[in-house]
Amino acid sequence: MSKTWSTGLIAFIVSIVVLAGCSSGGKEGTGGASDSGGGADPVQELVYASAKDINDMNPHLYPGSMPAQGIVYESLVENTKDGIRPLLAESWDISEDGTVYTFHLRKDVTFHDGEPFNAEAVKLNIEAVLRNAEKHTWIKLSAKIKEVTAAGEHTVELKLTEPYYPALVEMSMTRPFVFISPKDFIGGETKDGVSGYHGTGPYKLAEHKTEQYAVFEANEHYWGGAPKIRKITSKVLPAGETTYLALQKGEVNFVFTDDRGADSIDVEAMNQLASSGKYQVVRSEPMNTKMIVANSSRADSPVSETAVREAIWHAVDRETISKSIFSGTETAAETLFSSNVNYADVKLEHRSYDLDAARKLLEDAGWSLESGEVRTKAGSPLSMKLYYDVNSSSQKTQAELIQSTVKKIGMQLELIGEESSSIANRRSTGDYDLLFNQTWGLAYDPQSTIAAFASETSYYHTTSGIARAEELYRKIDEVMVSRDEASRQALYADILTIVHEEAVFIPLTNGSVTVVAPAGLQGIAFKQTQFELPFERMYFE
Amino acid sequence: MNIFRNVWKDKLAFLSMSVVAAIVIVGLFAPVFAPHDPNEANMELRFASASWEYWLGNDHLGRCILSRIIYGIRPSVLWVFVALAASAAIGAAVGFLAGYFRGRTDAVLMRICDVMLSFPGYVMSLAVVGILGAGLDNILIAFVLMKWAWFARVIRTSVMQYAEADYVRFSRAIGTGHIAIMAKHVVPVSLPDIAVASSSAFGSMILQISGFSFLGLGIQAPHAEWGMMLNEAREVMFSRPGLMLAPGLAIVIVVSAVNFLSDALQTALDPKLMKSGKKRQEQAAAASARLEGREVA
Amino acid sequence: MGGYIVRRSLLSIPLLLVISFLTFALSHLSPLDPAEAVLQAQGVPRITEELIAATKAELGMDRPFLVRYADWLVSSLKLDFGSSYVTGKPVWSLLGPAFANTLKLTLISVVAIIVMSIALGVLCALREGKWTDKSVRGVSFLLTAMPSYWLAALLIWYFSVKLDWLPTSGMDSYLSYVLPVIVLTINYAGIYFRVVRSSMLSQLNEDYVLYGRACGLPERNITMRLLRNSMQVAVSVFGMAIPILLGSTVVVENVFAWPGLGTLTVNAILGRDFPIIQAYVLILAAAFVLFNTVSDVINAALNPKLRKEL
């Protein structure tokens, strides 16, 4: 009996498997998003490649994709090149003492689910954020809001515990002070998840297939007018070369620098695409500075010495990095902020690529090359760890290049590639010698970046080891409350001079946001941050 | 030694053996063979094509690809071999104990092996790396942790055959110590089986470890490793497909040489096993058991 | 036979318990505090001591280890693996669809692997030592020696770029299955066909082959006999191919951007999303044990001698 039984079993398994295969294939064929790729006809549709899933779109938490959240949710005000501009708030008043902000909301705004956007909704949203305050300590405003009151159907009052000069800037950020329909709250809260993702933005989330794609459709009732691009799809494509192929084949038709500053395809590939005539490559003006951050407070590491940091600065061949690694698309950065950044036009001495100068600095500081290839001082070697984002190929390439050059001056760098979240964690816990980082972008520079010098979550460990740390922190505190332009300018100059002299932020290049888009796409623009793009302004002729 | 003489006779096996030996020697003495420093960047030579000075051209940092391939032998092949040897040694020890003493020892040890083997090896390596963090050392640890049980199984089976042989019984009867018996009668005869088992696992381990490096979980930059080189080449795969060639071929050559060699070892052992149809069937079953050791990356 | 099935199944229960315990304990080996991992995974920009303590209480991590284990085990049986640290969604809602996607890929590949290995195995066994046998084996050796990602890259380059026949990645249509399935099939069929071949060869010398021929049966009938009998060895091997493949598609999924278990898990590992890793390991280990049990039972059905051993 057993023999026939087994034969039957084989047949059974095989047939099941075949059936499963057929049925699944069939389903995919009908329900897939295969038609979403941009064809020859310029339909008003964009499919952009994204390394990661859009993830949880809850705007009051942090796992979600910022570009995606940026088109679904909006803040009260917007940070632009020309300063703070109205968005969901038509206008606002600030009380004499600087502690009460009164926002007058637009009256023609509804959430995607039809709920009205009004003072009550604003109050509920901000209060929900504040009830989860421990997750938002990085944004100082969250600790300074005393009360939110609805002073009328479309008037909201925000009372602060003390005056706070960057309040509006922080209100303009992509998260957490943005608004989701109160109907999506679960039990009056957003901190444990939300039941839907209805914002007020130009696009609404229509479909989300985890780890595959997310579809955003134009919001017909958008207060700023329905966007011309009818549909935006975020397609998950983890690897660079797949993205390039997908672009070539039209499976995706849009690519941009992601929120971590990494491009999913390399410059050469972009140029190839552009020369094919199907695509255009658009770059923003320099948005931020990519840099290596040195941990001055790590006493047991050579990196705590100014001379060592300066030597590294001298050993970075920015020109080559800019020319070879970025094919000239990013320019060499000699200072932490490029001079077009507000308050940053300060005269600072450039440290050029000069290995002899670097060697001399080390020699003078007592690091001598006795035997072997690595300098030593009091028996300990001149060796440090450099952390880079494992998903960014350009960081890795730069790290390897720098490692190879500093070897010539008798310095040893150990390279460690980690996930960006892990690197952020190292930055806040001080568990690093050197790591790659970037300034936060035009909207945040210099004030937010400089405020972060003193912030424990950001650059506290970077700056706290320097001799003039106290002075630095005092000046940072002063500049945040100073209301006089001239003294603000002087303070910023002092601050920038101190960190420059201490060489704790070793600049590499000025980064920009790059967009690869179909040749016919018009209206490509950028925001003041590298985290979002204004899709609603784009259109096909 | 007969086995090795047989392997010698087989031309293909001889070729494979020479290839493996050559690779091991080149890897061991990498500084002698490599024409350049594998980590020395020279951006002027970025993506340069082959030249008399750089036979295989240069990579994205202008480093010598040939030198990197040569230095890459160390993590890609030699360290894998060390991990293999470690897990084979642990497995052999357990296998000897279980196969020789039988009874309760065997039952307990085999239960443990069962548990270890019921974890899908690749999945667990992935999990261990995920928890301990990326890096070649952690991958190797994960492999040793996952592979020893499989060796223990294979070796136990082989030991059981020999432990029941008449001369072993005789030695036992005249009161020779366990360790002496094992050292004298059991270990030497099961060595060929260990060799076959290890060689059949070797190729797949090379593949798997390079796969981890490819996923970015393996060795850290700038050290050269073939999987890592492929990962680097992958970024410019369509603009410069040539970069994928050298490390890819290096892996294919080593792994096929190792596999051919393993196959030759197996056939060299065969005459003993193949005489009767019944034994052959057992062999087929053994082959299927071995298969689990040969998961693909 | 019934008794055997019961005994064999009972044996796998303690095994599953041990596995589940190790799986659960595994995430506690991490140098990172789980609560901290949760916060990091959620991308919270600033992590404070109080926040960690609050998170611990919220996730019930302040309870004793064994209590948490028991709790986790019981809910796991109901496919409730807790919530993802990163997204806060139930793990199964993420793992389920990914599992389905990987399963589709795996099953189709297993069918292709079985068909290929039987065809090639039979061909080579019948032509043992001849040119066909040697060349098929040689080629299969080279193909199995190829890293799957390398092979995948070559195939993408040729079929998707040069010829533009197939999509490069994703899971959008039937055509998306073609390349991943080919890569997996090439990698595994090269191994499995050797099993079929060697078990065919072991049957070739059996008397029933000679007797069948002596009775004037055509070769076709003889081959069918061989096939039927050698399949008994192969069936257990093929049975295990399913769980092995389920756990080994990681690299292929990575290259083809397949929204399956591998992709999900690699991301979970990089994001230290332990509940997903735990659930993944538990599910695959359980699949392993299950298939192992089933293939043992099948073997016992085929070979009555084995039944007595238990």
Next chain:
Amino acid sequence: MAANVLEVSHLHIWDSHTGRTIVPDSSFQVKEGGCLAIVGESGSGKSVTCRAVMRLNKNGVRHSGDVLFKGVNLGELPEKEMRKWRGKRLCMIMQNGMRAFDPSRVIGAQCRETLAQHYDWSRSDIEAAVIGAMERVMLKEPASIMNKHPHQLSGGMLQRVMIALAIALEPDLIIADEPTTALDAISQYEVVEQLLRLREDLGCSMIFVSHDLGVVRKVADEVMVMKDGEIVEKGTSEAIFSEARHPYTRYLVGSKQALSRHFNRIMGGEAVAHR
């Protein structure tokens, strides 16, 4: 005088892999209706010779020389034709019934498969023929045997199934390759009885391979003794058993005598076994 049904001349068998000669040069004949026994130790080339006649040696094993079956040179027959002759005209009975049948299929299916190959009969005709043949070899409940797997039957029963199959096929020559070696004494007796009856009923010729001289004496008309591939002696049954010339034959006869006595005792006790 009876014609020769099989004439083998200068049969040379060798292993093409190693080049080793297995049978250097043997010639022999089987008379129409006669039974030739091939005797010798294992490895003396008996089975290889039989398979050479059937053209069924393994890949590596080659042979030369003429094998004339009823005047037709089998070596020149196309393989397709040869296959039709196997079973129908030259039938084989194997040593080990347990292994001669496909272990994964029931006996009946295998019998039907064989008969269907040679006769253009309907399924029920075939069934009836098999059942009839089984009854003739004293197999009880043929219908249930047909539904059993080989491992559910005893060696003797399987041997008789093979004989039954031979009966149904009605061949001109039966080659029985050690049909009794693997059996216990009682089954041996039954099988030998059936073989004898088979010859009587069908009037066919037979090659009977064995190293059991007792059985040979009972079955064969002529005996051929092989040693290391060579035919050392050939003659009628009586001649070999009474006046063997070759020392090896004498040694065989001598050493087997003691054992044969035991067998003969059982053969003599027919009545006991039948009850």
